[in-house]
Amino acid sequence: MFSRINSFEEYQIEYKKSIETPEAFWAEKAEAFTWKKKWDKVLEWNFDEPNVKWFSGGKLNITENCLDRHLATRANQTAIIWEPNNPNEAVRKLTYKELHAEVCKFANVLKNNGATKGDRICIYMPMVPELAIAVLACARIGAIHSVVFGGFSFKSLSDRIHDADCNIVITADGGFRGAKDIQLKAVVDEALQTCPSVKKVVVLNRTNTNVQMINGRDVWWHEEMAKLSSDKAFCEAEEMDAEDMLFILYTSGSTGKPKGVVHTTAGYMVYVDYTFRNVFQYDSSPLGGEADVYWCTADVGWITGHSYLVYGPLLAGATTLMFEGIPTYPDAGRFWQVIDKHQVNIFYTAPTAIRSLEAAGLEFVAPYKLDSLKILGSVGEPINEEAWMWYHKNIGKEKCPIVDTWWQTETGGIMISPLAGITKTKPSYATLPLPGIQPVLLDENGKELLGNNVEGRLCMKFPWPSIIRTTYKNHDRCKEAYFSTFKGYYFTGDGCKRDEEGYYKITGRVDDVIKVSGHLLGTAEIENAINQHPDLVESAVVGFPHDIKGWGIYAYVICRHERKDTENFKKEIMATVTKFMGAIAKPDKIQIVSGLPKTRSGKIMRRILRKVAEGDLNNLGDTSTLLDPAVVEEIKKGALTDPIVA
Numbered sequence: 001m002f003s004r005i006n007s008f009e010e011y012q013i014e015y016k017k018s019i020e021t022p023e024a025f026w027a028e029k030a031e032a033f034t035w036k037k038k039w040d041k042v043l044e045w046n047f048d049e050p051n052v053k054w055f056s057g058g059k060l061n062i063t064e065n066c067l068d069r070h071l072a073t074r075a076n077q078t079a080i081i082w083e084p085n086n087p088n089e090a091v092r093k094l095t096y097k098e099l100h101a102e103v104c105k106f107a108n109v110l111k112n113n114g115a116t117k118g119d120r121i122c123i124y125m126p127m128v129p130e131l132a133i134a135v136l137a138c139a140r141i142g143a144i145h146s147v148v149f150g151g152f153s154f155k156s157l158s159d160r161i162h163d164a165d166c167n168i169v170i171t172a173d174g175g176f177r178g179a180k181d182i183q184l185k186a187v188v189d190e191a192l193q194t195c196p197s198v199k200k201v202v203v204l205n206r207t208n209t210n211v212q213m214i215n216g217r218d219v220w221w222h223e224e225m226a227k228l229s230s231d232k233a234f235c236e237a238e239e240m241d242a243e244d245m246l247f248i249l250y251t252s253g254s255t256g257k258p259k260g261v262v263h264t265t266a267g268y269m270v271y272v273d274y275t276f277r278n279v280f281q282y283d284s285s286p287l288g289g290e291a292d293v294y295w296c297t298a299d300v301g302w303i304t305g306h307s308y309l310v311y312g313p314l315l316a317g318a319t320t321l322m323f324e325g326i327p328t329y330p331d332a333g334r335f336w337q338v339i340d341k342h343q344v345n346i347f348y349t350a351p352t353a354i355r356s357l358e359a360a361g362l363e364f365v366a367p368y369k370l371d372s373l374k375i376l377g378s379v380g381e382p383i384n385e386e387a388w389m390w391y392h393k394n395i396g397k398e399k400c401p402i403v404d405t406w407w408q409t410e411t412g413g414i415m416i417s418p419l420a421g422i423t424k425t426k427p428s429y430a431t432l433p434l435p436g437i438q439p440v441l442l443d444e445n446g447k448e449l450l451g452n453n454v455e456g457r458l459c460m461k462f463p464w465p466s467i468i469r470t471t472y473k474n475h476d477r478c479k480e481a482y483f484s485t486f487k488g489y490y491f492t493g494d495g496c497k498r499d500e501e502g503y504y505k506i507t508g509r510v511d512d513v514i515k516v517s518g519h520l521l522g523t524a525e526i527e528n529a530i531n532q533h534p535d536l537v538e539s540a541v542v543g544f545p546h547d548i549k550g551w552g553i554y555a556y557v558i559c560r561h562e563r564k565d566t567e568n569f570k571k572e573i574m575a576t577v578t579k580f581m582g583a584i585a586k587p588d589k590i591q592i593v594s595g596l597p598k599t600r601s602g603k604i605m606r607r608i609l610r611k612v613a614e615g616d617l618n619n620l621g622d623t624s625t626l627l628d629p630a631v632v633e634e635i636k637k638g639a640l641t642d643p644i645v646a
């Protein structure tokens with residue numbers, strides 16, 4: 001009914017309609033897109049198998065909706081503004097017309113290198129426009145992209161390539177991040193030693209690094225592009241089924257092996273477009289003005305980058321800013337400098353960045369006007385009240401609504417969030433469900449907690465268009481992880497409170513994953529990486545509250561034989577984790593122990609380790625059922641004297 005919700009009353013009407021007649025509601029939203037063939041059925045679903053299908057029988061290509069559809073009205077509008085890591089390097093801007101041409105051309109490069117519909121293509125790149133081009137080019141030809149964050153190590157990369165059985169990797173010689181120069185191609189080379197499925201590697205020249213090119217396997221991006229004359233550059237968009245896979249994105253879970261979350265085409269498209277325009281109140285066609293400049297600071301390697309840097313903004317015909325660097329380079333004023341430089345109107349970032357910039361001090365904010373800003377956003381972890389207030393006061397100058405957006409890799413798009421300037425905000429609350437979203441809170445027995453002023457496990461009782469469809473090649477795992485804990489519900493893994501007004505506040509994870517600087521990391525995955533150190537027998541990792549990162553990593557390790565050189569030992573463990581998982585998973589504290597608190601059946605009692613890591617030594621609960629209760633005393637003692645702080 002409303003293309004964009006304009007008032008709280010409209011939100012209420014829209015929400016009611018989305019619950020009472022969800023199919024009619026979403027069908028109406030879907031009408032706005034370009035379809036090669038309309039759908040036969042809006043929704044089929046059950047949460048038991050689970051099996052969810054949206055817009056069955058519909059045929060389309062998402063890139064026609066991101067690009068071709070806009071050419072008649074906004075060919076010369078900037079689609080992507082690219083801000084380099086080095087503030088003195090030239091900015092790049094691509095109009096919709098230029099982006100369309102580049103995507104078509106690169107799609108042809110992929111075809112020339114053997115790519116076909118349904119292939120899995122791994123993308124391991126720095127934050128440059130070619131990353132977005134690569135993603136869209138895959139979608140153009142119906143290949144399934146699997147983007148791997150450039151900070152992951154060769155082992156994490158090869159595991160993901162293996163799992164998805166990719167035949168092509170798109171990468172760059174290297175990437176610039178702050179003062180660092182990351183050697184991406186070298187990591188790919190190491191990863192590919194164990195990935196025989198990969199037949200081609202397309203390499204972008206970004207850093208002019210001398211890399212080894214393997215004859216027959218490796219080709220340069222620019223050379224392949226140059227082979228295509230401009231009359232051959234157009235690429236017809238492949239006809240995709242509504243439920244054909246669009247991408248796989250790996251996310252951490254309770255086991256050591258990341259899950260390949262699968263999103264499909266039509267539902268994902270409809271939902272990210274709808275949420276982008278409503279949450280951020282994006283105005284793509286203001287009367288007599290320029291389109292808003294929107295900046296999401298997330299890396300395309302994460303879901304936020306997929307949905308709200310690339311697909312959502314482009315579907316909505318927005319101008320989206322992509323930043324190659326980090327918030328603290330060349331100094332902690334970089335975000336604010338970029339906002340002024342590009343006159344950013346909407347700014348979407350993570351609490352961990354806000355906290356670290358707050359810690360850096362207001363002198364880094366002071367030189368900038370920040371008067372172009374209209375709306376601020378937060379994503380990835382709970383934003384504490386103090387950080388919320390700092391952001392509101394010093395960045396938003398008390399005039400920009402903050403949208404605290406709760407969602408997940410598996411949900412594809414924003415689920416619980418204010419609509420900027422339309423619905424009420426409340427510091428540290430994600431507030432209200434978006435239209436189409438039916439959250440429930442369950443107690444530990446799976447009973448729905450009705451009414452307000454309740455706290456429980458956050459679940460969803462009805463599908464939305466961008467819900468996870470499966471975990472790649474392992475549907476049981478999807479069922480087990482999300483649809484089995486509470487029968488008939490999608491379980492998020494988050495704890496949540498609904499206050500007296502019915503507003504939602506996420507209280508954090510209730511499973512064995514931790515959010516470190518907004519990155520979801522499985523404790524088992526980190527343990528696997530730590531255990532690669534030859535002197536270690538076993539380890540146990542838990543999270544502990546951390547002022548800047550939200551959560552820090554605390555590792556308890558058992559050594560094979562005593563190591564007196566603790567400083568070196570610590571460095572070696574760090575290097576091991578960096579090598580086998582990536583620097584984002586390095587522990588903040590390491591404690592050497594002689595044993596771990598285990599139940600008689602051998603399960604590690606993480607509850608106890610968490611309490612110790614939090615410094616709450618007097619509330620460990622009942623330890624009498626442990627195999628060896630004495631180990632707890634030793635760990636408590638060690639926690640006061642021993643942990644090596646990284």
Ligand code: WTA
Nearest residue numbers: 379380381382404405406407408409506520
């Ligand atoms: C957490 C990121 C509180 C939550 C989009 C969720 C949040 C996990 C928020 C998913 C928020 C995300 N407030 N917690 N606004 N946003 N989370 O898959 O624990 O990287 O389950 O997706 O991040 O992380 P993921």
